[in-house]
Amino acid sequence: QSVLTQPPSVSGAPGQRVTISCTGSSSNFGTGYDVHWFQHLPGTAPKLLIYGNSNRPSGVPDRFSGSKSGTSASLAITGLQAEDEADYYCQSYDTSLSGYVFGTGTKVTVL
């Protein structure tokens, strides 16, 4: 039931910059609800990376940054490191569901 659309995969060499897009609709981003991002390594608890479009929780490196405009959002990872290889998901709130919605997920591969 993923309502937010992400590319299945992105890749980059160490040190490079990669971006992950997240496309929503009028019932989530378009209504003004924020985008949030989390990182997931299979078998572990997902980790919050960005909340409120562009805010980093304490302990998250500033290599991670987020933005939102209209019905689209993006996560950027600069200075890509091997430890960044993981699945990344966006998340928001949707008025048609009156609940939480998630992105389809993007696998980041460090070449």
Place this chain on the structure above:
Amino acid sequence: QVQLQESGPGLVKPSETLSLTCAVSGHSIRSDYYWGWIRQSPGKGLEWIGSVYHSGSTYYNPSLKSRVTISVHTSRNQFSLKLTSVSAADTAVYYCARHFGWGQGTYYVDYWGQGTLVTVSS
């Protein structure tokens, strides 16, 4: 540090009830947060199931509402999920989570459990 740990049977028979518990440590479940269940299956991606506040107020995904009950157990610092009449489509990794929500001005999950795989099969 907030920690959440799911527990429950890993195998449930079709038409029976799936029951999971989430133990919260490092934080009181009586605090001003919501506590929710989210699942991930290969066919449907991540899906919010529902949430509960320590007062007992509940919020459910409309697509699952008729089969879901989420309860909070403040004395044990736990909350639980019951999903009735399960089928193979309910096979998924189930996560419990802490999040912000209704009346708080923002809606995001800040802590997750590691997840537990529940398979529905006879």
